Amino acid sequence: MNHFLDIHKTDPADLRHMIDSARAMKTARNGAPKATPDAEQPLKNHMVALIFEKPSTRTRVSFDVGVRQMGGETMVLSGSDMQLGHGETIADTARVLSRYVDLIMIRTFDEAVLTEMAEFADVPVINGLTDRTHPCQIMADVLTFEEHRGPIAGKKVVWAGDGNNVCASWLHAAGQFGFDLTFTGPVQLDPEMEFVGLARNAGAQIAIERDPMKAVEGADLIIADTWVSMHDAQSARERRHNMLRPYQVNRKLMEAAKPDTLFMHCLPAHREEEVTSEVMDGPNSVIWDEAENRLHAQKAIMRWCLGA
Ligand code: CP
Ligand code: NVA
Numbered sequence: 001m002n003h004f005l006d007i008h009k010t011d012p013a014d015l016r017h018m019i020d021s022a023r024a025m026k027t028a029r030n031g032a033p034k035a036t037p038d039a040e041q042p043l044k045n046h047m048v049a050l051i052f053e054k055p056s057t058r059t060r061v062s063f064d065v066g067v068r069q070m071g072g073e074t075m076v077l078s079g080s081d082m083q084l085g086h087g088e089t090i091a092d093t094a095r096v097l098s099r100y101v102d103l104i105m106i107r108t109f110d111e112a113v114l115t116e117m118a119e120f121a122d123v124p125v126i127n128g129l130t131d132r133t134h135p136c137q138i139m140a141d142v143l144t145f146e147e148h149r150g151p152i153a154g155k156k157v158v159w160a161g162d163g164n165n166v167c168a169s170w171l172h173a174a175g176q177f178g179f180d181l182t183f184t185g186p187v188q189l190d191p192e193m194e195f196v197g198l199a200r201n202a203g204a205q206i207a208i209e210r211d212p213m214k215a216v217e218g219a220d221l222i223i224a225d226t227w228v229s230m231h232d233a234q235s236a237r238e239r240r241h242n243m244l245r246p247y248q249v250n251r252k253l254m255e256a257a258k259p260d261t262l263f264m265h266c267l268p269a270h271r272e273e274e275v276t277s278e279v280m281d282g283p284n285s286v287i288w289d290e291a292e293n294r295l296h297a298q299k300a301i302m303r304w305c306l307g308a
Contacts, residue, residue, distance in 0.1 A: 002305050003118045004126045007135045007172035008198055014304060015139070015176055022143050022293070022300035029069070029296075041071025042308035046102040048072055050128070053079030053108045054230045058267060059128050059136065062294040063105055070299060070308075075101065079108065094120035103305060109231055124305035126298075131165060131231040132192075137266045138169040139301060140293040142177060144286055145221055147293075148262060153178040155220040158257075160184050160212055160247045161274055162240070163191030166225045166266050171195040175202025182207040184215035186243040212247050216257040223264045224249040224274040241273070250276040254284060264290050 004010065048067045052060060060076065067074045079085050084093050094117045097104055106117055107128035118125040127135050145152050157179055159167045167183065171191055174181040175198055183191055183206070190208065199206045209215035216222055227244045228237050254261060263275070263285040271277045279285060302308075 001124050001307065003124050004135065004301050004305055005114060005118055006127065006133055007138060007169055007176050008195075008202075010135075010176070012176045018139060018297070018300040018304050019143050019146065021303065022139070022296040023147070025299055026293070026296040042303055043067055043070035043072030043306070046072035046306070046308075047100065048074045048103045048105065048302070049097055049101040050074055050076045051079060051082070051084075051104065051106040051108070052076070052128070053085075053106075053113075054129070056107055056128070058291055058294050059105075059107060063128070063298055066295050066299040066302065069295075070302070072102075090116040091120040093117070094125075095122075098122035103302060126301060126305060129165065131229075133169045133172070134166045134266070135169045135172065136294065136298055136301060137166055138173045140297040141170075141223075141264055141266070141290055142173060143293045143297050144264065144290045145262065147289065148286055149220060149260075155179045156182065156218055157221045157223065158182045158184060158216050158219040159191075159223050160215070160249050160253070161224055161244055162189045162227060162229070164189075164225060164229050165231075166223075167191050168195050170223065171199045171206065174204035174206065175199040178203065180205040180207070182209055182215045182219070184209050184212045185247050186210075188243060189240075212253055213256045216253055216261070219257040219261050221262045221264060222249055222254065222257060224269075225266055226268070226270055227274050244274070248274060248276065249279050251278050251282075254279055254282070260284070262286050267291055 050063050064074045090113050098121045103124050105126040105128045109131050111130040111132045114127050114130050142152055196206050227240050263279055265287050269275055
């Protein structure tokens, strides 16, 4: 049994296997006539609990659809509806859920909730986003990059904006998949130096460049994310916007990179804030493939977790 908690805690060979497996399942499924179930149903007779303590569109729908495509069933639970939100410990919740379901996906605030769930559950636990990381997103993103540009190893990825949870998982991936990452953003919103150190120790070149125009030189991929994440205080909104405005991904910034530099955003996006519509809807943007690939990547993650 495997937990999927973070990219840097997962063996690079296993990560590679999941990306390849996602791609193979995607090809098989997209080539098959609509409404034909997968030839094999690896999650048949499996019940998957999807727990959300924060809002979600993509994670919720892609996990739900992915489980069904593989023959399993899901139960979508909101943290506040469960006793979890009313004082029952995470450990006790994990023990009880393990008696009912075969796999738990949880989106939560504090990373400690995720790790406690994994420690006390007898079934695999998947990180569906915490304040600190979002590994499922980056598995889909690596798949998307490689579909468009081939192997990501040795490529230059630029993160523009807030050094947040999605940026953290990109740093983890840099170490595991062997690409270089440049962070460009205000010093107050730098990524966690622990994660920068991890990536560097794993052999990735990680640069911090305050000038966004310099940062994107030679970039193979530029990534943006919201300037105010779900865990950020709304009172910090204006201050964050003021700090982050110079890091908006717009035509001028894309032109400072290469003609074929890809653009990604995990979505939901705030058009004309962290990215202009011109870039989002432009020829270098692969955001809809990226959103679709959440489904395929997570199917591979679930199979890996269950050994199915
Ligand atoms: N990218 C992502 O995780 O989207 P949701 O918040 O809609 O799940
Ligand atoms: N950084 C964003 C990602 C949303 C998928 C957030 O945590 O709100």
